[in-house]
Amino acid sequence: MKIIAEIGTSHGGNLEKAKRLIDCAVESGADYVKFQWVYADEILHPDTGFVNLPTGKIPLYQRFKELEVKPSFFEECLKYTHEKGALFMCSPFGIRSLEELLSIKPDAVKIASPELNHIPLLKKLAELRKNQNIPLVISSGVSHLSDIEEALSILGRENVTLLHCITSYPAPEDEYNLNLIPNLSRVFGIPCGVSDHSLDPVLVPSIAAALGGTMIEKHITLSKETDGLDDPVALTGEQFALMSHCIRQCEAAFRQYGENAKGYILKQLEEEYGERVEKIMGDGVKKLAQAEEANYGRTNRSLHFMRSMKAGEVINMEDIGVLRTEKILSVGLHPRFLDKVIGAKLTRDVEKGAGLQWEDFTIHN
Template sequence: MKIIAEIGTSHGGDIEKAKKLIDCAVESGADYVKFQWVYADEILHPDTGFVNLPTGKIPLYERFKELEVEPAFFEECLRYTHEKGAKFTCSPFGPRSLEELLSIHPDAVKIASPELNHIPLLKDLAGYRKKNDIPVIISSGVSHLGDIEEALSILGREKITLLHCITSYPAPEEEYNLKVIPSLSAIFGIPCGVSDHSLDPVLVPSIAASLGASMIEKHITLSKETDGLDDPVALTGEQFALMSHCIRQCQAAFRQYGENAKGYILKQLEDEYGERIQKILGDGVKKLAPAEEANYGRTNRSLHFMRAMKAGEVINVEDISVLRTEKVLSVGLHPRFLDDVIGSRLTRDVQNGDGVQWKQLL
């Protein structure tokens, strides 16, 4: 069982802070440290809306622009991670970040939940995997079974780890439905774990470990009071170390008791947490959690116009992007239809940022 410390963008572009986070992750028991290779243009439209931060209300696109760093930043993070004895993984968000990430030879590529349906990104990664044997980790928050199946049909199933996830910050523990971990593993024939956005350092990771999770991912921060986008839901080093200890204790129980360890672990947790454990276990059926239902379509990728266009114009490749809709824009067509949209003629005027719809196309 592998533990991933998700640093994400909490380094704020400061390489010394990034190294402190790597130190913290490794000292707290992480096998992998994970970053996010951000280019705002690959994620959001400039008019996507605003985000509330302690410093005030600012455009979400501008917040992502602030998180952009040079490739040399991640190359140094990779080198330092290896020096500390851990593995390096990172999430790309589009073709440019994927190409640059692959050029530094990470130990694995992580596809985040909103990019599970980024078909062009997945195809680019699949093309690379035909010649280069690189592991891939994919999160499955805010998705249906069909979304996972489509992603795997592109990426293949060799050296793939699937992480069950709830795309909500924070995610309610009682909605995690962790019995879905063995269900997904059986359905797709690949190792499955969890990417946990809940606040408790023990509950979800320990239950997931009892169910045979192959990998557990959780955000880490130097302080919950800093201004990283995910810092409020991240674990401090002390909390992360507690989580790692609990996971390793679960592993030790399996070594000692075999399959009987599952009941032993769950009984201990029920003695401490009561009926919450059964709620967190759920029914094992893959479905959207209540906390993320409203995000489906908006957090995932869809097709958006990148300029205002007039009826009768022909859509060229540079007129469309595969983006998260997020705050205020209309949701567009699924990215699988990108090739069908390119070359179509508009039946009506469209605004910059609009989601692409069939009724707009001839």
């Protein structure tokens, strides 16, 4: 099982802190060190709402703006990661970050759950992968089976790993439904693992390993008390090392007992955690977890007006953003309809940030 230490944006734009996080990840047993290539306008509209931080309530868009760094930052992180003997993975959030990411030749690209339906991004990635068959990891939080199928129909399945995920921070262990790991692998014919946002460093990762997961992703932090967006749900280095040790113990069990190792591992976990193990395994049917039901459509992407416009105006590409709706804006049309929207004429006035609706425009063939 490959272990991903998700640094994300916990570095806060500070290169020295990023290097300390890389050191922590590698020393704690990570195979991959992962970052997020953030440009705020690829993710959110400026009017998307607020986020509560220890320093107060601030606009979420502005928080992402503060996390923007130059490409040279990631070049240095990639170089340093390689020097430490690990692999470099990163998530892009739009076309610009994708192209800049591929230009530094990462070891793998990760598509995060909210971008699973970012159709323009997926199409561009599929185009660029034709000449550079870089390993690809995609997360499937806050999604239906049809969403995964559509994404894979664009990206293909060669050199792709799927991560089951619950998009909730923290994610309740009991809702993880880890029997999805072997089921999704069979359905799509690709390796499957888990992106884990639960707080326990042992339970979800160990059960995932027992069920044949090939990859585990967990956030890592230097301290849960710092102001990184994901720091409260991340593992400290000591916790991450414990997780890595448990996963390697599961692998050793498979080497010793073969397929019988699954029962052996689960029995050991049940002796310590009781009936929680069975609950975490779930029924293996793909559905939205209760913790993420309210986020479907809001956390993932839809079409939004970038400026206020008047009835009669024609919609151009620069007028539309493929964005996360998040806090207060209205959810728009699915990104798959972007091509139909461009060139359409507005039938009524619209406000900046609002999600596009079919009633907003007419399409002229």
